[in-house]
Amino acid sequence: MKKINVLMLGWEFPPVVNGGLGIACLGLAKALSAIVNLSIIVPQASTEYLIEQMELIGLNQIDLQKLKTDLAAREVSVQTNFSDESIESISFIPVDFYPYENVSSEQQAVINKSIKRTVTENYIPKPSVTAEDLATFSGDLYGDDIWTKIQQYANVASKVASTKQFDLIHAHDWMTFAAGLQIKHESGKPLVLHIHSLETDRAGIGSRGGVFQLEQHAMNHADLIIPVSNYTASVIQHHYGINASKVAPVHNGVEKVETFKTEKPFPEKLVLFLGRLTGQKGPSYFLEIAHKVLQNYPNVRFVVAGTGDKLKGLIETSAYKQIGSRIHFTGFLDREKVYELLSMADVYCMPSVSEPFGISALEAAQFGVPCVISNQSGVAEVLPSALTADFWDISLMARNIFSLLKDEKLTNEVVTNTLKDLDNISWEHAAEQIVTLYQSRLGL
Amino acid sequence: MASVCLYFQVHQPFRLKEYSFFHIGRDYAYDNDTVNLQILNRVADKCYIPANNLLLNLIAKHKGAFKIAFSLSGVLLEQLQKARPDVINSFKALVDTGCVEILAETYYHTLAFHYSSEEFDRQVKLHADIVKATLGVKPTVFRNTELVYNNYLGTHIKNLGYKAILSEGTERVLGDRSANHVYKATSGLPLLLRNYKLTDDVAFRFQDKNWSEYPLTATKYCNWLQTEFSKGAETINLFMDFETFGEHQWADSGIFGFIEALPTELLAQNIQFLTPSETVKAYKAKDEVIVNDSISWADLERDLSAWRNNSMQYESLEKLYAFEQQVVAKNNPDLFHTWAKLQTSDHFYYMSTKHAGDGAVHSYFSPYKSPYDAYLYYMNILSDFEIRLNR
Numbered sequence: 001m002k003k004i005n006v007l008m009l010g011w012e013f014p015p016v017v018n019g020g021l022g023i024a025c026l027g028l029a030k031a032l033s034a035i036v037n038l039s040i041i042v043p044q045a046s047t048e049y050l051i052e053q054m055e056l057i058g059l060n061q062i063d064l065q066k067l068k069t070d071l072a073a074r075e076v077s078v079q080t081n082f083s084d085e086s087i088e089s090i091s092f093i094p095v096d097f098y099p100y101e102n103v104s105s106e107q108q109a110v111i112n113k114s115i116k117r118t119v120t121e122n123y124i125p126k127p128s129v130t131a132e133d134l135a136t137f138s139g140d141l142y143g144d145d146i147w148t149k150i151q152q153y154a155n156v157a158s159k160v161a162s163t164k165q166f167d168l169i170h171a172h173d174w175m176t177f178a179a180g181l182q183i184k185h186e187s188g189k190p191l192v193l194h195i196h197s198l199e200t201d202r203a204g205i206g207s208r209g210g211v212f213q214l215e216q217h218a219m220n221h222a223d224l225i226i227p228v229s230n231y232t233a234s235v236i237q238h239h240y241g242i243n244a245s246k247v248a249p250v251h252n253g254v255e256k257v258e259t260f261k262t263e264k265p266f267p268e269k270l271v272l273f274l275g276r277l278t279g280q281k282g283p284s285y286f287l288e289i290a291h292k293v294l295q296n297y298p299n300v301r302f303v304v305a306g307t308g309d310k311l312k313g314l315i316e317t318s319a320y321k322q323i324g325s326r327i328h329f330t331g332f333l334d335r336e337k338v339y340e341l342l343s344m345a346d347v348y349c350m351p352s353v354s355e356p357f358g359i360s361a362l363e364a365a366q367f368g369v370p371c372v373i374s375n376q377s378g379v380a381e382v383l384p385s386a387l388t389a390d391f392w393d394i395s396l397m398a399r400n401i402f403s404l405l406k407d408e409k410l411t412n413e414v415v416t417n418t419l420k421d422l423d424n425i426s427w428e429h430a431a432e433q434i435v436t437l438y439q440s441r442l443g444l
Numbered sequence: 445m446a447s448v449c450l451y452f453q454v455h456q457p458f459r460l461k462e463y464s465f466f467h468i469g470r471d472y473a474y475d476n477d478t479v480n481l482q483i484l485n486r487v488a489d490k491c492y493i494p495a496n497n498l499l500l501n502l503i504a505k506h507k508g509a510f511k512i513a514f515s516l517s518g519v520l521l522e523q524l525q526k527a528r529p530d531v532i533n534s535f536k537a538l539v540d541t542g543c544v545e546i547l548a549e550t551y552y553h554t555l556a557f558h559y560s561s562e563e564f565d566r567q568v569k570l571h572a573d574i575v576k577a578t579l580g581v582k583p584t585v586f587r588n589t590e591l592v593y594n595n596y597l598g599t600h601i602k603n604l605g606y607k608a609i610l611s612e613g614t615e616r617v618l619g620d621r622s623a624n625h626v627y628k629a630t631s632g633l634p635l636l637l638r639n640y641k642l643t644d645d646v647a648f649r650f651q652d653k654n655w656s657e658y659p660l661t662a663t664k665y666c667n668w669l670q671t672e673f674s675k676g677a678e679t680i681n682l683f684m685d686f687e688t689f690g691e692h693q694w695a696d697s698g699i700f701g702f703i704e705a706l707p708t709e710l711l712a713q714n715i716q717f718l719t720p721s722e723t724v725k726a727y728k729a730k731d732e733v734i735v736n737d738s739i740s741w742a743d744l745e746r747d748l749s750a751w752r753n754n755s756m757q758y759e760s761l762e763k764l765y766a767f768e769q770q771v772v773a774k775n776n777p778d779l780f781h782t783w784a785k786l787q788t789s790d791h792f793y794y795m796s797t798k799h800a801g802d803g804a805v806h807s808y809f810s811p812y813k814s815p816y817d818a819y820l821y822y823m824n825i826l827s828d829f830e831i832r833l834n835r
Contacts, residue, residue, distance in 0.1 A: 265469025266831050301827070303465060315816050320755035324823045325763050325830065328465040337466070 004435065004444050006032065007166035007183070008040040009157060009176035013056075014049050016042075016141060019276065020359045021196050024228070024252050025172055028194075029054060031253065031431035036438075039164060041157045041179075043137040043149070059156050060137040067129060070163040129159050146175070154179035158186060167444050168192055168223075174199070174211055177218035190223035190442045195232055200239050201354040202280050216240045224441045226434065228252050229378025232356040248437050251382050253427030254362035261368075262343040269300040269405050272345040272369070274338060274360045275352075277308030282351035282374065282391050287314060289351060291321050292398035297405055300326065305341060307332045342367040346411075347404050351391045352377045361386070365422055370414040372400045382425050385417030446673040447716040449636060449723045451587070451610065452686035454492070455517040455553050456484055457790035459811045463821045468828045474782065479811055484523050488531050491690035496534040498700055502707055503541045510707040511543045511717040514686065515587050518551030518571045519788060521578050532578050539579045545719035546575055548583035548606060554787035555589060555751060557597055558738070559765040567784065568604065585610070585720045589789050591638065591683065591741040592748065595734060598629030606633070608724040610683060612741040613637035617733050624677030628729035635733055636720055638683040638741060642668065647684040651697035659698065662705035666713060678727045679718065683741070743798065743805075751792035756819040761792060763826055770833050782829065786822075794818035 008029065012022030025040075026049065032038050033054035045058025136152040143149075157179040161169075170192045171180035177193065184191040199211040219225055219240055225247045227233045233249045236242045264270060271290070275281040283304060290302040304314065304327060311329065318327045333341070342348070348364035348371045355377035364371055365383060373380045374391035387404070389396035404411050438444045461467075461476045502510050516535065524531045538544045550556055551570035556563045568586075576582060586606040588597060593611035601609050613623025618637070627635040645665070649655045657664070669680055685692065693699040707717065718726060742750035751757055764786055771783045794810040795818045812818040 266827075267834070312816055315819065316755050319759040319819065322759050322762070324756070324759050324819070325826050328468070328824060328827070329820055330465050340466070 004036045004168070004438055005166040006036045006038050006438075007161055007164060007169050007189075008032075008038060009169065009171040009179050009183075010040055010042040011141060011153075011173060011175040013040070013042040013045060015046050016044050018142070019197070020357065021173060023255075023359060024196055024357075027253055027255055027427040028430060028434075031427035032434065034428075035431060035435055039166065041160055043141055043153055057160060058137075059134060059153065059160075062134060062156070062160070064129065064131055064134065067159060067163070071159060074163065129156050141175075150175055150178055154182050158182045162186060168438060168442060170194060171218075173197060174215045174218070177214055181218055181221060184221070191218075191221070192224045192226060192438070192442075193218060193222045195225060195227040195236065195356065197356050198232065198235060198240075200235055201232075201356055202278070204279065205235075205239065205354060212240075216242070222246070224248065224437060226250050226437065228357040229381055231376065231378045231381065235354075246441070248441065250430050250433045250437070251378070251425065252357045252359055252362075253425055253430045254359055254366070254422075255427070257339070257363055257366050259367045260339075260343050262340060264344045266301065267299070269297075269346040270341075270344055271300060271302045271347045271349055271401060271405075272341055272364070273302070273304045273306075273349055273351075274341075274364075275306050275350070277304070277306050277310040277314060279310070280353055280355070281306075281308075282353045283308075283310055283314055284317070285351040285353075285391055285394065285397070286349060287318055287321070287323075287327065288394045289349065289397045289401065290318075290327055291323055292394055293401050293405075294323055294326055296398075297402055298326075300346075300405060302327045303330060303341060303345075304328070305330045305333050305338065338363075339367075342369060345369045347372060347401050349397070349401060350374060350377055350379070351397060353391050355379070362422065362425060365418045368415050368419065370404050370411055370418065372397060372404070383418055383421050385414055385421050387414065445716065445726065446677065446714070447679050447718040447723065447726065448669065448710060449513070449679050449681045449718055449720055450511075451513040451515065451547065451681070451683045451720060452688075453515050453587075453684070454520055454686040456480070456487065456520045456523060457553065457788045458519055458523070458785050459483075460791065460821060460825060462812070462817070463824045463828075465824055468824055469831055472782075472828060472832060474825045474828075475785070476811070480523065481527055484527055487687060487691050488524075488528050490695065491687050492528075492531045493534060494695070494700065495686065495689040495703075496531075496538060498704060499544075500534075500538055500541070502704065503538070503543045506707050506711060508541075508543055509711055509717060511545075511719050511722070512538075513545040513547055513585075513719050514538075515547035515549050516575070516579075517549060517553040518567075518574050519553060519785065521574050525578065536579055539581055543719075545585070545721060546579055546581050546583050547610070547720065548572060548575075548586045550589060552784045552787050553589050553789055554784070555592065555748070555761070555789055555792075556787060557588060557592070557600070558748070559761070560768055561600065563765075563768060563784075563787075564600075565604070584608075585724075587611075587683075590750070592738055593635075593735055593740070594738045595630045595736060598633050598635070598735070599631040602629070602631040602633040607721055608634040608636060610636045610681075610720060611638070611735075612739050612746050613639055613681070614739050614746045616746065617735045617739055621731060622672075622675075622677060624672055624680050625730040626679060626724055626727040627731055627733045630732060630734060634724035634729055636679070636681050636723060637733070638681050639672075640741065640746075642672070642680060643682045643684050646682070646699075646702070647688045647692065650688075650693045650699055650702070660702065662702055662709045665702075665706065666709040666715075669710070669715060670713060673715070678730075679723050681723075742793075749798075750796055751789050754795070754797050754815075756795045756797075756815065757792045760795065760819060760822050760826065763823075767830070767833060774833065779832065786825065786829065791818070791822055795822070 010025045014026050039055040041057045044060045045056050161183045168190045169180050169183050172194045173196050180191050199207050219242045227249045230249050233247050237244050273286045277283045318324045348369045350373045352374050358377045358379035361371050361379040371386040373386050373388050380388050387400040458475045460474050550567035585608045586601045587610040591611045623637040623639045629635050738748050795815045797815050
């Protein structure tokens, strides 16, 4: 069978890693590149992460002269410089906004204004990519001017895309969705959105801001949506109102880690929390859980590894609860230190309030650490042997941890079964599922 | 009669390492030796040595009429013994003039009185021992850490046999009475209260170019003192950090010239210098001062809030003192010393999250990036200490 040509759009990609997104993109890209022809465009790339069989295009390293020559060579195909207004106008356009369908006259006025501006400023035949545009991709990928970065990414990536042959566009998370929409419009190729995280996860389930609108807008116009769990698929249907028929979850895989064990330099048990200290990850629930566990089982230490805007409040709260000598905040840790912690942990706890997947639980599982996971975490779907509770159910969470700390037989059972669960989880498996979806849903 | 009582506090803590979770169970050397030595050398060279030389000359010049008092914390004396015996010798030379009184305090510069009177007594005794060993004298007047004081301490100190105690002249306990007299505690113990306004003119405002009185000269300052005496002041108690000279107020601010000119000015106007023990002998106690809630010389609040205000400070103090019975039972001098060094009040001062002016003073003294870091490192150390205790 003919290999499918996939144009992938990524934002984080190692070495640029903020959360799980970059790691997931790398894992998936590696596995996919074995069975499809893969080109991936990211804002920043490093030659250290070049993968065989895969074309990795970092916009920070692009050869501007060559791009201009390539674009000039195929001037016929470039009719207009389409720019998806969703980003520019999103903050004041209602969520059902789309410039190419029936819209109210009021909306149309805004759209015309923004299109006019786009066209006058960026109008080609001459490609409008300048060295200055590319400089956007040299620093921090997030920050106050992320909307500008997204626009620049859409602008430059679509130019690059117009020089490529591909059968579909596969975009990872909202930062690349504008680019995805633009390339879909220009090329007529189907758009696949891969959902690793939603605004409703990051900013709370009731969130309906600009990012939410961009996500919803893109999902409405996508041909296929691949969330990383059934949990996220359900959020997409119920909170974003997207038709279930084009949503098909595929669970993440995990890189095999060289695991090891370290003897703890203290006699107490160790319960671990890993992750950014933001509301989404539920660190304040972890504190409550720790407090509860300590009341029944004092010989345990809790480590909170990670940093975030909740850090100061968490420190003060743990002092207020008088558990500060049992809760250790490490700040941000590199992989080596994270693995060291995993190698000595007795329990891994992930009380996330809304977690599309949660790859770190799979890493803990590989280290033979039994996991206690919230029901609001996608990873629980692939680790049926892990103990679970709702994130808000402090008592059950604490009971689960307490049981694992006390009951060696239970712990062994959970660890053995979790390792078996892992046998079914791999990026290769995820890649195969995705290609099957390309074929069955997009007719490729 | 009119007199001035000058007392300088000399203290440097054993600052702690940036002790992470990964140190626990693996590293039981908690002190940041590099930073401690660096600061000790800097302060010795910029302040202790030059200031002591100046004071020695002044005492000689004024033939016994210029008198001062020092209180040196045990943890400072211990550091000096190890690294800078020359500084000890220079203090000894001052003591040997007979014009310098040494005060008693807790060896570890702690808040122990608020947690355990046994531990407090032990530290007072240890301090007396090291003062005797290094400077050859036995203090008779007591000053508690950062002039922290309340009625109960006044009673306790009297029972220990001390002749007087020093504290802060705050309106909160004085009302409209002036700090410029000898007072007495509820136990009857003579009480010397600091004139914080005239002290801070030197200790805090001296080099502040935005201060309306800048620059401060010895003549101007002497006039201010005279105004107080004309209003009936008997003793003006100027109590400050010794590090004011050359460390907090830099040498190029003229602080050394100021202190050099001061005794000449004062003595010329018939203002005497008296040590604390001479002062309480010279004047009858004017009134009783009742202090139920502790006072101190720290921050605008002048209470315990510099060290015990937020949850981090409360918790770390309580966890630390909760180890007392275990530490005593272990009867291991090393563990005892380590535990007591962790009591040094500076550790809790660094955890203060107060803002504005006081916050700036806290962070000036702190070796850490933030009060939260100070707390986290400290609690990790306490965890390690607990593991050692239980071993």
